[in-house]
Structures are given as structure tokens and as C-alpha cells.
Amino acid sequence: METLYSVSCGLDVHKRSVTACLRQQSGAGGRVVEECRDFLTTTAGLETLGDWLTQHGCTAAAMESTGVYWKPVYNLLEERVPVLLLVNAQHIKQVPGRKTDMTDAQWIARLLQAGLLAASFVPTAEIRDARDLTRYRKVLIRQRADECNRIQKLLETCNIKLASVATDVLGASGRRMLGRIAGGESDPEVLAELALGRLRGKIPQLRQALYGKVRPSQRWLLERQLQQIEHLDQAIAELDAKIDELMRPFSAVMTRLMTVPGISRRVAQVLIAETGPDMKQFGSAERLASWAGMCPGNHQSGGKRYSGKTRHGSPWLKAALMEAAWAAGKKKDSYFRAQYQRLARRRGKRRACVAVGHALLKVAYVLMADPNREYTDLGEAYFDRRDKDRLIRHHIRRLRELGINVPENQPSEAA
Numbered sequence: 001m002e003t004l005y006s007v008s009c010g011l012d013v014h015k016r017s018v019t020a021c022l023r024q025q026s027g028a029g030g031r032v033v034e035e036c037r038d039f040l041t042t043t044a045g046l047e048t049l050g051d052w053l054t055q056h057g058c059t060a061a062a063m064e065s066t067g068v069y070w071k072p073v074y075n076l077l078e079e080r081v082p083v084l085l086l087v088n089a090q091h092i093k094q095v096p097g098r099k100t101d102m103t104d105a106q107w108i109a110r111l112l113q114a115g116l117l118a119a120s121f122v123p124t125a126e127i128r129d130a131r132d133l134t135r136y137r138k139v140l141i142r143q144r145a146d147e148c149n150r151i152q153k154l155l156e157t158c159n160i161k162l163a164s165v166a167t168d169v170l171g172a173s174g175r176r177m178l179g180r181i182a183g184g185e186s187d188p189e190v191l192a193e194l195a196l197g198r199l200r201g202k203i204p205q206l207r208q209a210l211y212g213k214v215r216p217s218q219r220w221l222l223e224r225q226l227q228q229i230e231h232l233d234q235a236i237a238e239l240d241a242k243i244d245e246l247m248r249p250f251s252a253v254m255t256r257l258m259t260v261p262g263i264s265r266r267v268a269q270v271l272i273a274e275t276g277p278d279m280k281q282f283g284s285a286e287r288l289a290s291w292a293g294m295c296p297g298n299h300q301s302g303g304k305r306y307s308g309k310t311r312h313g314s315p316w317l318k319a320a321l322m323e324a325a326w327a328a329g330k331k332k333d334s335y336f337r338a339q340y341q342r343l344a345r346r347r348g349k350r351r352a353c354v355a356v357g358h359a360l361l362k363v364a365y366v367l368m369a370d371p372n373r374e375y376t377d378l379g380e381a382y383f384d385r386r387d388k389d390r391l392i393r394h395h396i397r398r399l400r401e402l403g404i405n406v407p408e409n410q411p412s413e414a415a
Helices: 043-055 070-077 101-114 123-156 173-180 188-192 197-209 214-245 248-257 265-275 284-290 314-327 335-347 349-370 382-386 388-400
Strands: 007-013 018-026 032-040 059-065 082-087
Touching: 007 070, 007 101, 007 197, 018 043, 032 043, 032 070, 032 082, 032 101, 032 248, 043 070, 043 197, 059 101, 059 284, 070 197, 101 248, 123 265, 123 314, 123 349, 173 197, 173 335, 188 197, 214 248, 248 349, 265 284, 265 314, 265 349, 284 349, 314 335, 335 349, 335 382
Parallel strands: 007 059, 059 082
Antiparallel strands: 007 018, 018 032
């Protein structure tokens, strides 16, 4: 087997230690020498590992993507080893048999030296920093949603039906009312007068909805929950400001992405943070969709096609694309609305959203790969124009089934 690297290293990474197998070959077809050592995963231990690899002239190293334990190793070796690969653990799994940390490292080193490993996508340090922030923002947004649900549950327990009248319980009016309830106010007349804007037109309904039975301990709990919501709102606002700062170099790309229906500023930031602005590592829009887990699975055996379930991808990117797909499916006079409606009737809303998210990701790939491209919507009538003759034949057949006489014309003439 042809040797791609004369000096390579396989790394078996764990929480407290990393086993390294240095594999050296003297000349083409020469004798191979292996040396295995264990290092701690502390910063000092990883620096010792880097010095050891540099001392032996190691030009390539590979490791499995084991949870988050690979990240400190990758950060320390990124600038020391010319070729550093992070590989999918499923792609390098050994055949069943004896297994130790040392044999795992040896196996990775042999595959790497022969050039049989496909590197996983690891973005630059700047994009990784932005990715950490966008993911943490998503976590905080979920926490805020959970806290809002807890407040709603508490209100129902207190027999306060504010959600039946107000669209947003934690809007400007809702917060004023909840703050007064937490402070001890129980008169529904006084609470209803705190409504603002269009909600003042529902004051009679508010008086009935705000009449409840709130115990002192429940008021105390409501006050703490409102404080938690305020704290999360402030944290999310600070994260937004920091993410905007990190995304400033990619403002032109974000502007083009936000011209696509459904892609908001936050979704555009997640797209860039998860995929990076450079599309060369993916090669095509189809490969990007496969990497993201936004395309149908391919399971065929014996001439039969089995489950088409989507593969596992980035849950953060998939969540953002599904959010964008829901919004794009409601955008009037857009291609994505037509695509969503024609699929939702046959396959259901969720599958339709996956298909729309797939299309959005392919559009995003084109916009990020070519800075000169601008988004042009195909329009809601795209599928009608594409399937014009088929639609004409379908409606002629339906009219005849209803007993209406339709002249014998060709579809093109009937149009």
C-alpha cells in the first residue's frame, strides 16, 4: 500500500490522557518503526506531546472526534502539525477483536499513513468562536422559553386566564400586570387598566381573565420567575452584541443571505458560524446538505428502498433551517411557499419543512460560494408554469368527470 506520509501519528483521545502512536518509515517501502507513548490532556501534557511530534518531524496526525475531548488537543496541535485531521469514529472502527488504547492509536496511524482517512470539517478559530456564541445563545433562548412556560403554568394554577386574552403574556402589557400581581395587587379592575395599545380594546375580557386566587408563596415565585426572564433577556442582548461584533467581517455575506425568504439575521449568523463562509470544503450544495443532515437518507438493498430518514447532522444548523423553513413557507408570492404547500398536502408539514430547509441551504451555498450572485425568487407560480401541460390535462379530466363538455384540444391549444 502506498505511503502518503513518512512520519505520521495516530492519537487515541480520552478525558484524562491521550495515547499517541508515532509511525516512521525510512524511504519508499522501507522499514517502519512505531513508538507509542501516553500523555496527559492538561495544557502542559499536550505541549509535551507537541514537542515530541515536532522533535521527530511529524507532518501529519489524526484523532477521533470524541465528544469535546478532541478540542484541547486540536487547539494545541493546530499550529504545530502541518496536517491535522479530525475523523469520524465510525469511519475508522476496527474489526471485532482485541482492543486497547495503544492498538487504537496504531490503527489510526496506519490508516493515516496510507491516506485512508477522510477529514471532518473543522472551521477556523474565528468561526469556532462565533459558533460557541451562537450555540450558547440558542441555549439561553430555550431556557427563556422554558421559563415562560413555567410562568404560564403558574398562572393557570392561580386561575388567571391572561393567555386566553393576550397573544403575548410576557409582552409590555403582560409584564406590567404580572409585576403588579407579584407585588400583591389582586383587583382585576386595576390590573386590566394596565393594558397598553390594542389590548385596551379587550379590557372587559381582561377583567374576567385577571380574577384569580393567588397565594403569597405563588406571588413570591412569580416575582423570581420574572427576574429570571429579565436576566435572560439581558444575557441574550449581550450575546447578540458580541455575535454582531464577530460577524462584522462577514456583513456582505449576511446581507445577501437575508434577502432569501425565511432567513433572518440570527439564522444567517448560525449558517455562517456552523458552515463557515468558505464553501470549498464541501464542494457542492448537495454535499453540504448531506453533511447538515437535511437531505433524505439512502438505504437500498436487494433492489428495495428502505427508510429515507434524514441522517444525523448538526442539530444547531438543522434547528435554524427548520425555523427558517417555517417562516419561508408562509411568505406570500415566494417559491418556498409553493414548495411547502404542495409537499405538506401529501407528506405532512414536518417533511415539507425539511424539504424547504434543504432548498434554503442549497440557496445559501450558492450565495456564499459566489459573491457576485444575488437571490432571485422563482415566484409562487413556478410549479404551475413548470407543470403547465399536466395541470391542463388534470383539470380537463376533472371537468369531464363532472359532466362538463370540454372540446378536444391539445394542452398547448387549451392554454
